[in-house]
Amino acid sequence: MTKDLTEGKPLSLILEFSIPVLLGYLFQQLYNVTDTVIVGKCLGVQALAAVGSTGAVNFLIIGFVMGVCSGFAIPVAQRFGAKDYTTMRRYIANTVYLCIVFSVVMTVLTVVFCRPLLLLMQTPEDIVDRADGYIRIIFAGIPLIFLYNMVSGIIRALGDSRTPVYFLVLSAVLNIALDLIFIIVFGWDVQGAALATVISQGVSGAACLIYMLKKFDIIRPQGDERTFNLKHCGILCGVGVPMGLQYSITAIGSVILQSSVNVLGSDAVAACTAAGKVSQFFCTVFDSLGTTMATYGGQNTGAGKISRLGVGVRDSMILASVYSVAAFFVYLFFGKNLVMLFMDKSETAIIRSAWIFLLENSSCYVLLAVVNIVRFMIQGMGFSRFAVLSGVFEMIARSLMGIFMVPRFGFISAGLASPFAWLLADFFLIPAFIYCRRKLEKQYGGNVR
Secondary structure (H helix, E strand, O other): OOOOOOOOHHHHHHHHHHHHHHHHHHHHHHHHHHHHHHHHHHHHHHHHHHHOOOHHHHHHHHHHHHHHHHHHHHHHHHHOOOOOOOHHHHHHHHHHHHHHHHHHHHHHHHHOOOOOOOHHHOOOOOHHHHHHHHHHHHOOOHEEEEEEEHHHHHHHHHHOOHHHHHHHHHHHHHHHHHHHHHHHHOOOOOHHHHHHHHHHHHHHHHHHHHHHHHHHHHHHHHHHHHHOOOOHHHHHHHHHHHHHHHHHHHHHHHHHHHHHHHOOOOHHHHHHHHHHHHHHHOHHHHHHHHHHHHHHHHHHHHHHOOOOHHHHHHHHHHHHHHHHHHHHHHHHHHHHHHOOOOOOOOOOOHHHHHHHHHHHHHHHHHHHHHHHHHHHHHHHOOOHHHHHHHHHHHHHHHHHHHHHHHHHHHHHHHHHHHHHHHHHHHHHHHHHHHHHHHHHHHHHHHHHH
């Protein structure tokens, strides 16, 4: 049920591990895209804009959840790679305790303050009520989002990237069915889409948890391994919180950028929403390679095989570069058709704006590949604080574009914000990786393999 990533050819290991992760992300995006397609087609452009206007604040909060859970899994992966299963189980037990606390606090705060945040972002008056109704339900489901990401992170830390995919398939199918029932049959507007997402995520997380407890004997705690331990919690938070902040810091720039786009009106918001959904679907390849690097880096660092880290980054970049070129040409020839999945073909101006947005982004996908691959590798190596700084660079870049460029040059500047953010982050990440690897080489000395 587990997979050792410290032995064998890195390229074949990366492919074997990342393909199931990719499928998982694709199914996750499938039910996100399904929400948007059904909302846009059945409820209209304003409803599409309402859901889209919450994207940045959604990423601000849910991104933190995903980052924290991914970070909590890294000490688990490192202890698994080192064959220290007793400490690994103690980390897993304390991960559960921390996730319970985090989920309760975050749910209360976000549900209370979501509308003031939407107003602060200058969400257009004609969509703010629908946006609030949608995102409030999403935030109320934060404990269920923690559940799935915590369990799937632990399973992947043990080298099993397939099992979470099976339950995401279940989640995607359930989400589609509930979307159709809640929106078309019951007429619950955008709130129906949010409720469908939360329910499907909860079912996926609960099923994944039951399966993990039954099938993975290696994680079952014994004796005092269940004990709450401040030292272990400190180590977990030392990795998890910076990873969560990395997402949130990056999202702050997205919030500022979204605020500037909101001022351009609901048509601009709808174009960004449609383009963003298409881009998120295509960018799952980079997400899967990043997730793979976190586990690969964690296991090999725990095993002291530092020389394999650079090889893993190189092989992943080769795969990502080939894909980046292919994605650009898909957008070039079929981008408008993809955007029309979310709205009627009569919305020609919005479709063209979204298409230009896609071309601007995809021309720089190689930069995004570096961000994901190198940043997650650094996190797997145990240097989460360095990875946070890359998020600071992304935040600064998007903020500058939102404050100075979008008001002056309009919508076309919004599509250049992410490439600019990726470029600044890469300027930091590449030398940071070299530094971190050299530090590990000195730490392990002659034991480096």
